[in-house]
Amino acid sequence: MVSxxxxxxxxxxxxxxxxxxxxxxxxxxxKKKIFATFDNIKKRACIKLSEIDQDxxxxxxxxxxxxxxxxxxxxxxxxxxxSKVRKELFIDALTTAYCEVAPKxxxxxxxxxxxx
Numbered sequence: 001m002v003s004x005x006x007x008x009x010x011x012x013x014x015x016x017x018x019x020x021x022x023x024x025x026x027x028x029x030x031k032k033k034i035f036a037t038f039d040n041i042k043k044r045a046c047i048k049l050s051e052i053d054q055d056x057x058x059x060x061x062x063x064x065x066x067x068x069x070x071x072x073x074x075x076x077x078x079x080x081x082x083s084k085v086r087k088e089l090f091i092d093a094l095t096t097a098y099c100e101v102a103p104k105x106x107x108x109x110x111x112x113x114x115x116x
Contacts (some may be wrong), residue, residue, distance in 0.1 A: 002082050002090045006037055007045060010091060011036055014098045015106045035101040036094060038082075045090075047097035054078045057093050065093065076100070090115040 011028035028114030
C-alpha cells in the first residue's frame with residue numbers, strides 16, 4: 001500500500017516536478033506536462049507510460065495496474081490501485097512515468113542516478 005503522502009513525496013522528489021490541481025484530482029507535472037494524477041475518492045493513481053511499459057507493468061497483476069478503459073488507455077494512461085500496490089513496484093512505475101514525460105535532460109538525470 002502507498003499513501004498519498006508517500007506518493008507526493010516521491011513525485012516531488014523528481015527534478016522540476018510540481019503539484020497542481022487537475023479537475024477533482026491532484027496532478028504531478030514536469031514542465032507543465034502531467035506524468036501522474038491521484039484520485040482521492042477512488043484511491044487510484046493514474047500515470048503516463050509508453051505502450052510497451054504499460055504492458056510490462058500491467059503484466060505483473062492486472063487487478064493492481066491496468067490501462068485506463070478508453071482511448072486514454074491506448075495512449076499509455078495507466079491506473080494503479082494504491083491500496084494494493086507494493087511500494088517498490090509503485091516507485092518503478094512512477095519513475096518510468098516521469099521519464100516518459102520529462103525532457104531528455106531531466107530524465108537522463110534520473111536514469112543516471114539509477115545506474116550509480
